Amino acid sequence: MFCPPLRQFTPLLHSRRLRLSRSLPYSSNSRxxxxxxxxxxxxxxxxxxxxxVCRATDRADPSRIVLFLPTGPVVDHYASINDDNVIRDLSRASQATVVRVNYRLAHGYFYPTPIHDVLAGYDWVLENLAPTAEANRRTGYRPRIARLGVCGQLVGGSLATMLALTECRMGGDRIAAAALHSPIVDWLFPDPSTLNGNGATGFNALPASLLIRARQTFFRNPANWFDPLASAILFFRTPGSSILSGASDHHIPSTANANFVEDFPLDYSDASAFVPIAEAEPSTSTPSQHVVPRRRAHRVFPPQGSALRLPFTRISTSSDSILYDQSAELTKLMQRSLVRTSLKAAGMLHPDALEERDRAIAEMEAEKNAEKRVSFLVGQGKGAGLWGVPGTEWEEEVEQTGLWFKEALD
Incomplete structure (x- = not known):
């Protein structure tokens, strides 16, 4: 059975330096x-x-904490994307302490360094800010388990997904809510000519060439694209391709005509976890190709006996975003996992557990609950619809995300 390495790295925290500063308010508004x-x-x-460690208001609830993972150096003119504005609006709407984890990527840093950095930041927050059970025991209060949120877009959304899926163990401190905006959850996308997109230009567009260039910059070895901690969607399904030795990101063949299983049947009684790549349909690729198409198959996640429970998740993107398909698929797979977990817990996966009509009703109810727990929101703006882009309308969506965090973490 597939059992991913949930914590490949446990950082050791040494001395810490604290510096208190107060940033200037917006020059053009009253935030x-x-x-x-x-x-x-x-x-x-x-x-x-x-x-x-950011607080946009003195009324912030100290027990409500959201980790914010920066956008990452993907888009051109990245410095013009103001994550500070996003954090300010997010903190104000959620009345939470927002902790930005300044992970390292590019400029000499490669995967898995940002994964290690995010885990180090998460551990520091648990040890120093979160109202953990141990801290409450020392002060004499009733023990309380810390329930944190995590938020990010693009690379930050990728890392936020990783953290949400691996740090959601019931009975302990955990990520209880995740807001993912246009996350990059699958680095195994094909060449630019086969990626979906509306061809939008300008700053708010996200052309496929930028994703290809980012992949070349962030990974030393194409084999690392297959790590679920980098491509988080691979927690839920097989990659749909394999890579041969000597692969180069400068030659990725089109997989548009590959024999993939794009729409998985919702067979909740399937307990085989997944079909290994070795057992998938034979590839029709030639030896000169570096990426070999394979049939996609489901993986069971969370693994049985792991005590992991998927957090409340809000996935958002733009209808024109080139990452729309990734966001939609992640939503579908997470909801499917929740449905299967719900039916299994109720003992309804056995073929003889219920009459056919009663089973169908139970599945419909489980699907309805899964849609509430993992929601998918699609904006109608042009281009990538990124948060923090000057001259675009993103503030309302961030405010709604903050209000969602406030409810989900209470």
Whole structure:
């Protein structure tokens, strides 16, 4: 049975330096200023990262914490995307402390460094900010388990998905809510000519060439694309392709005509976890190709006996985004997992458990609950619809996300 490495790296936190600073308010509006403490966290022998502990209002609930993972150096003119504005609006709407984890990527840093950095930041928050059971025991209060949120878009959305799926163990401190905006959850996309997109240009567009260039920059080895901690959608299904030795990101053949299983049947009684790639249909690719198409098959996630439970998840994207298909598929697979878990817990997966009509009703109810737990929101704006882009309308969506966090973490 597939059992992914949930924690490949446990950072050791050493001395920390705290610096209190107060940023300037917006120059053109009346939004509250961003109160921030900057913390340095050592990551064993792999250098250090900084965390920005942000509170947009003095009324923030100290027990409500959201980790924010920056957008990442994917889009052109990235410096013009103001994550500070996003954090400010998110903190104000959620009345939460927002902790930005400044993970390292590009400029000499490659995967899995950002994964390690995010885990280090998460552990620091649990140890120093979250109302954990141990801290409450020391103060004499009733023990309380920390329930945190995580938020991000693009690469930040990819890392947020990874953290949400691996740190959601029931009975302990965990990620209880995740807001993912246009996350990159599958680095195994084909060449630019086969990616969907509306051909939009301008700053708010996200052309396929940028994703290809980002993949070339972020990964030393194409084999790392297959790691579920990088391509989080692979927790739920097989890759749909395999890569041969000597592969180069400069020559990725089109898989548009590959014999993939694009629409999985909702067979909740299937307990085989997944069909291994070795047992999939033979490839029709030639030896000169580096990427070999394979049939996609489901994986059972969370693994049985792991005590993981998928958090409340809000997945959003633009209808014109080139990442729309990834977001829609992730939503579908997470909902499917919740349905199967619900039916299994109720003892309804056995063929003789219920009459056919009663079973259908039970499945419909489970699907309805799954849609509430994992929601999919599609904006109608042109281009990628990224948060924090000057001159675009994103503030209302971030405010709604903050209000969602406030409800989900209470």
């Amino acid at each position: 509250a200023s961003l109160i921030s403490e900057q913390v340095t966290v050592d990551c064993r022998s792999n250098g250090s990262i900084t965390l920005d």
